[in-house]
Each structure stands twice: as structure tokens, then as C-alpha cells.
Amino acid sequence: MKQKLHAVIAPAAVAALTIGLTNGVLAQPLTATELIEACKSHQVDRQSAHATSCRAFIHGYLSASNDIVAADERPSEFVARAIRTRASRLSDEAVQRLNSRYCLPNSATLDTLISQVSELSQPFAEGAPAESAMLSVFENHYRCKDVSNP
Secondary structure (H helix, E strand, O other): OHHHHHHHHHHHHHHHHHHHHHOOOOOOOOEHHHHHHHHHHHHHOOOOHHHHHHHHHHHHHHHHOOOEEEHHHOOOHHHHHHHHHHOOOOOHHHHHHHHOOEEEOOOOOHHHHHHHHHOOOOOOOOOOEHHHHHHHHHHHHOEOOOOOOO
16 A cells, blocks of 8 residues: 555655646747747857757657658659559558648758748748748748659
8 A cells, every 4th residue: 555655655656746846837839920030039049948949849849740751751642543543451550641731951051041041031920830930931832733753
């Protein structure tokens, strides 16, 4: 019984401490305007906290998105059509490569993306999430149908 009680109290104590410590320190979601400003500051001072926010957000966005694939990993339309009509079962990774909406060429570096975000001038709604700025960049520059496949 004592072991069971210990097994319940220890995780509960850690959770209570964590909640208590982070109560006033929770991060607020980044807005599109804040991301654009952070990326602009990256152009001036790469070591600033805002520059770090810009880089971290873009890295996270690229890692989390299922709609982005490296351009050289996506098959041509002809090959994709052949795979879809002849393959009986595709892996999740293969389906993602075939269905991805955005293709990032090898020439697109992190600095390229940061520059494209910092150059966004279209007004975003107040409080619009930072993802909307990234979507704007990908819609304008990296749609698979517009990116040449090597």
C-alpha cells in the first residue's frame, strides 16, 4: 500500500510543482505580425531573442507540417499517377510525398525562408497566428505545381 501511495504522490507532486512554476511563464502563441517583425530583426541581429524566435518557429513549422516535402523527394506527376493507379497499398510517408501541397527545393535555405517572411507586406488580421504568415510564403513561392522537380 505504501508503494502505491508513493507511486501516486510523486507524480502528483511533480505536476503540482510544474504547474505552480509555469503559471505566469506560459508562452503566448506567436502572431503573424510578431513573426514578421522577429524575422526582420533576424536580418539586423542574428543573435537577438527575436531572431531566435523567428528561426525556432520556422524550424518547428517545417518539422510539424505534413503539407511540405523536399522537392527532390516528390515524384513527377506522371510517376505519381502511375503509383496511385497501380500500387495497392502505400506507406504513410509515400502518401505524404504524393499528396504534399508544398515542395521545398534544395536551394531554399533557412535564410531564404526568413527573408521571405520578413518581406511579407500584406496585412494580417489582428491576432492572426504565425502559421498564416508561413502559409502565405509557401502559397506564393513553393506550391508543388509551380516548383520544378529535378
